[in-house]
Amino acid sequence: xxxxxxxxxxxxxxxxxxxxxxxxxxxxxxxxxxxxxxxxxxxxxxxxxxxxxxxxxxxxxxxxxxxxxxxxxxxxxxxxxxxxxxxxxxxxxxxxxxxxxxxxxxxxxxxxxxxxxxxxxxxxxxxxxxxxxxxxxxxxxxxxxxxxxxxxxxxxxxxxxxxxxxxxxxxxxxxxxxxxxxxxxxxxxxxxxxxxxxxx
Numbered sequence: 776x777x778x779x780x781x782x783x784x785x786x787x788x789x790x791x792x793x794x795x796x797x798x799x800x801x802x803x804x805x806x807x808x809x810x811x812x813x814x815x816x817x818x819x820x821x822x823x824x825x826x827x828x829x830x831x832x833x834x835x836x837x838x839x840x841x842x843x844x845x846x847x848x849x850x851x852x853x854x855x856x857x858x859x860x861x862x863x864x865x866x867x868x869x870x871x872x873x874x875x876x877x878x879x880x881x882x883x884x885x886x887x888x889x890x891x892x893x894x895x896x897x898x899x900x901x902x903x904x905x906x907x908x909x910x911x912x913x914x915x916x917x918x919x920x921x922x923x924x925x926x927x928x929x930x931x932x933x934x935x936x937x938x939x940x941x942x943x944x945x946x947x948x949x950x951x952x953x954x955x956x957x958x959x960x961x962x963x964x965x966x967x968x969x970x971x972x973x974x975x
Contacts, residue, residue, distance in 0.1 A: 776804070776807065776808055776811075778804060778805065778808055779804075780946050780950035780951075780952065781860065781861070781886050781946050781968045781970060782804060782805045782808070782860065784886075784944050784946060784952050784970050785805060785858060785860060785884050785886060785970060786805060786808055786809055786812070786813070788856075788882075788884050788942060788970075788972050789809060789813060789815060789856050789858075789884070790813075790855065790856075791813040791814055791815070792813070792814050792815065792816075793813075793815050793816075793855035793856060794815065794816045794817075794853075794854045794855045794856070795809060795815050795816070795817045795818070795854055795855065795856045795857070795858060796817075796818050796819070796820070796849070796853070796854045796856070796857045796858070796879065796880065797817060797818070797819040797820070797858045797860075798819075798820050798842050798846070798857060798858065798859045798862065798872075798876070799820070799821060799822065799842060799859060799860065799861075799862035799865075800819035800820065800821050800826070800830065800835075800837060800858075801821065801823075801826050801860075802825075802826050802829040802830060802833075803819060803826075803829065803830035803833050803835045803837060805858065805860065806819050806830070806835050806837070807833055807835060810835070817835070817836065818836050818837070818838075818854075819835060819836065819837035819838070820837065820838055820839075820840040820842065820845065821837055821838075821839060821840070822839065822840070822841055822842070823839075824839060827839045842859070842862065842866055842872055843866050843867045843868055843871075843872065846872060846875035846876070846879065847875065849875070849879045850879070851878050851879065852878075852879070852880070852881060853879050853880070854879060854880045854881070855880065855881050855882065856880050856881070856882050856883070856884055857876045857877075857879050857880030857882075857883050857884070858883075858884045858885075859872070859876060859883070859884070859885045859886075860884075860885075860886045861886055861887070861888060861968070863885055863887050863922070863924075863929075864887055864888060864921070864922045864923065864924060865919045865921060865922075866921075866922070867921070869922050869924075869932075870932065870936070873885065873932065873933075873936065873938075873973075874936060876973075877936075877938060877973060877974055877975050878975070881974065882941065882972050882973070882974050883972070883973050883974065884970070884971070884972050885929070885970070885971050885973065886968050886969065886970040886971075887924060887926075887929055887968065887969050888967065888968055889925055889926050889945070889962075889963065889966045889967055889968060889969050890923040890924060890925055891925030891926060891927065891928075891963045891964065892964070892965070892966065892967055893964045893965060894906070894908060894948075895908065925963055926945060926955060926959070926962050926963045926966055926969035927959065927963045929969055929971065930943070930955075930959070930971075933971070933973055937975075938973045938974065938975065939973060939974050939975070940971055940972070940973050941972045941973060941974055942954075942970075942971065942972040943955035943956055943969070943970070943971045943972075944969070944970045944971075945962040945965070945966025945967075945968065945969050945970070946966060946967055946968040946969075946970065947965055947966060947967060948967050952970075955969065
């Protein structure tokens with residue numbers, strides 16, 4: 776199975792034979808790959824019943840749940856890694872969820888779409904309305920994205936919460952990944968996704 780570039784970058788951050796909780800795991804692509812290729816002990820939580828059903832069909836251990844509510848029931852340091860991929864911007868309380876992620880896992884791996892990408896900026900400047908692109912394919916009134924953030928915004932949130940950013944990457948529209956720390960301004964302009972491994 777071939778993973779999307781952002782999921783592959785996340786998978787590369789996860790150590791073999793570790794434990795992982797994938798929050799908002801969708802249909803389980805990342806979990807399935809990690810279990811097969813890295814022999815992780817993986818669990819998932821997914822809001823949509825369709826996603827849960829597909830995960831179970833694939834033999835994955837996934838429950839239905841809401842990250843905004845249910846993460847408070849997980850104990851401290853229960854997993855080596857907690858992953859939240861392309862989901863933070865859809866949650867009602869992203870700051871609280873991030874605090875739970877670093878509490879539940881020794882490492883939290885979070886990916887976010889970068890609303891500061893140059894194409895989004897240009898679209899808004901030229902058209903005077905919220906961008907609708909291949910990467911952000913919803914109109915403003917039906918988008919699941921309720922908290923728009925940039926790579927810089929996420930790094931500022933980590934700083935506010937006194938979190939340690941252990942690794943940070945950005946993924947370009949061609950699927951190439953580079954470290955953010957070397958070129959933060961470049962990353963915020965040209966990264967379609969930011970991927971971060973953070974810890975307390």
